[in-house]
Amino acid sequence: MNITDLRKKLSEAKTFFINHDYQSALEISISIKEILFNNNDIGTLYMESLGLIKKIYQEEHKFDEYNKASHEAYNASCISTHPQKPRFMFASLFGIAHSLQLQSKYSDALSYYLQTKSVIENTTSDYITNYDLYNLHNHIGGMYFKLGEYKESIEYYEYSLEYLLKTNYNVNVLAATYSNIGGIHFHLNEFSRAINYFKLAQSTYKEFDNSINYAKTLSCLANCFFLDNLYTDAIQYYLKAAHILRSNNNTLDIVHILVNLAECYTNCKMYHNAKDILVEVESIISSTTHHEYIVLYLLSIGKFYSNSNNNFYDTDKAIAFLKKALEVSTEQNLKYQSIEILRMLSNTFSSEDNYQQAYEHYIKYHELEKEVLNEEAKKSAERFHFERTLLEKENEQKLLHQRHEAEQEKVRLELLHKEKELESSINQIVEKNNFLQGISSDIQKFVKSHKTSNPEALERIVELIRKHISHGAVSGMIYDEISSVHGEFIKRIKTLYPALTDMEVRISALLRMKLTSANIATLLFISQRTVEVHRLRIRKKLGIRKSDNLYVELLNM
Numbered sequence: 001m002n003i004t005d006l007r008k009k010l011s012e013a014k015t016f017f018i019n020h021d022y023q024s025a026l027e028i029s030i031s032i033k034e035i036l037f038n039n040n041d042i043g044t045l046y047m048e049s050l051g052l053i054k055k056i057y058q059e060e061h062k063f064d065e066y067n068k069a070s071h072e073a074y075n076a077s078c079i080s081t082h083p084q085k086p087r088f089m090f091a092s093l094f095g096i097a098h099s100l101q102l103q104s105k106y107s108d109a110l111s112y113y114l115q116t117k118s119v120i121e122n123t124t125s126d127y128i129t130n131y132d133l134y135n136l137h138n139h140i141g142g143m144y145f146k147l148g149e150y151k152e153s154i155e156y157y158e159y160s161l162e163y164l165l166k167t168n169y170n171v172n173v174l175a176a177t178y179s180n181i182g183g184i185h186f187h188l189n190e191f192s193r194a195i196n197y198f199k200l201a202q203s204t205y206k207e208f209d210n211s212i213n214y215a216k217t218l219s220c221l222a223n224c225f226f227l228d229n230l231y232t233d234a235i236q237y238y239l240k241a242a243h244i245l246r247s248n249n250n251t252l253d254i255v256h257i258l259v260n261l262a263e264c265y266t267n268c269k270m271y272h273n274a275k276d277i278l279v280e281v282e283s284i285i286s287s288t289t290h291h292e293y294i295v296l297y298l299l300s301i302g303k304f305y306s307n308s309n310n311n312f313y314d315t316d317k318a319i320a321f322l323k324k325a326l327e328v329s330t331e332q333n334l335k336y337q338s339i340e341i342l343r344m345l346s347n348t349f350s351s352e353d354n355y356q357q358a359y360e361h362y363i364k365y366h367e368l369e370k371e372v373l374n375e376e377a378k379k380s381a382e383r384f385h386f387e388r389t390l391l392e393k394e395n396e397q398k399l400l401h402q403r404h405e406a407e408q409e410k411v412r413l414e415l416l417h418k419e420k421e422l423e424s425s426i427n428q429i430v431e432k433n434n435f436l437q438g439i440s441s442d443i444q445k446f447v448k449s450h451k452t453s454n455p456e457a458l459e460r461i462v463e464l465i466r467k468h469i470s471h472g473a474v475s476g477m478i479y480d481e482i483s484s485v486h487g488e489f490i491k492r493i494k495t496l497y498p499a500l501t502d503m504e505v506r507i508s509a510l511l512r513m514k515l516t517s518a519n520i521a522t523l524l525f526i527s528q529r530t531v532e533v534h535r536l537r538i539r540k541k542l543g544i545r546k547s548d549n550l551y552v553e554l555l556n557m
Helices: 003-018 022-038 043-058 063-079 085-102 106-121 130-146 148-164 169-187 192-208 209-227 231-247 253-268 273-283 291-306 315-331 335-351 354-385 396-449 455-468 472-485 487-496 500-512 518-526 529-544 550-555
Strands: none
Touching: 003 043, 003 291, 003 335, 022 043, 022 354, 043 063, 043 335, 043 550, 063 085, 085 106, 085 455, 106 130, 130 148, 130 169, 130 253, 148 169, 169 209, 192 209, 209 231, 209 253, 253 273, 273 291, 291 315, 291 335, 354 396, 354 529, 396 472, 472 487, 472 500, 487 500, 487 529, 500 518, 500 529, 500 550, 518 529, 529 550
């Protein structure tokens, strides 16, 4: 059978595929592939037949078979002498990565996307287009985003934008890329940069007349203004977005917008407006079984009634709504929502002087937050465990180099994870100590100013609270963790400035982590005045002028 006949057979297979007769399409494609391979004809027709095989497996969600076909395509491309060899290698590795991405195996997908990038960097080919490079860098940016590596994600999304602008791009794709970059800046709390990119997306979507995406971009802009405490600007954008989504009967997408809009109105002391919006949200969720939206509404209305400045302030209603929200979130295992609800309940009970309930809910909040943190730590360890499947045809030198790079990346990611975990531990201890000390102080004031029939019970609560306040032992454990994560800095500052005391070195490390004097005092169980004295001594011993920023100087050390 000659090439012309094989092309006719492949066209026949494609027709079967279009008509969803996957079995017939698969049988023909496999037979074409085997004939070509046996004749050592590893060219475009061979790759087209394998490409159709992969499409069939993808349609049938047979990811193992899809991966095998992709690996087969890569192995074949390595021994191919066809001018499009780099293109074949690119497509096969990209296919493996995309398959892993569809299975939510993001770290493995990232490894293959990076391997695809390595193939491109080590070859020159007119068959790799700027759109291919856009697509690859866009996917790498997406994987880094999924893995929580936002800086790297921005870097690759910006590369993808550069390549996209060199093509005859689709305006909708351009707007989506702007939105992706804006979204990452938003996650990093870099609101001014996020706003710039969202506005680029906004103008592009408007030009393209894509109403839904235009509305979602307006919502993203509103979120930036909202978190930057620019509530008036946020309200304007939320109202525009809500109007578009209402006109498109997009009811569920509007819930998040309306909830945030209500909170903006509350922060602007426009309580009747906020109440009207929450009534609208209630009417929307009354016809849905989407538990996350139900919890979101119950939490929002609970927060609304718990605001003591609110004309509608009612702690009984607040507690009732929050308890209902906690019940639903617990049933549906919505742990992140449960954390926020428990925190709100603790604060609401505390405002009612119900310290026992406040304390019980705070402990539950703290324990659940710790549980979630541990789960995230476990996921991160699995996520960042890069195991690259390297093929036999690879050069040994290249293999060693890639392994070295993977180990370096793994070490960097593990250190980054430890830093995040350490910051979380410190914030939890400081928050817990401040909270418990505040409750203890309030109870003691209450006992002094009021007669009570059971002062011993209150004293027992105070004693219980004191036992849960972290003292020196916990601070020592935290410093051990700091030494583990920031050991190089501590070693360097001790070597450069031997006159520093152990306490000054400890405080220097905490200042470098952006902790305030008040939080350092709470963590080390010393007075804030003592911390300030140590700061002055550190400045003097390091030769840092009053006009210079101590944090910046320590960070650059």
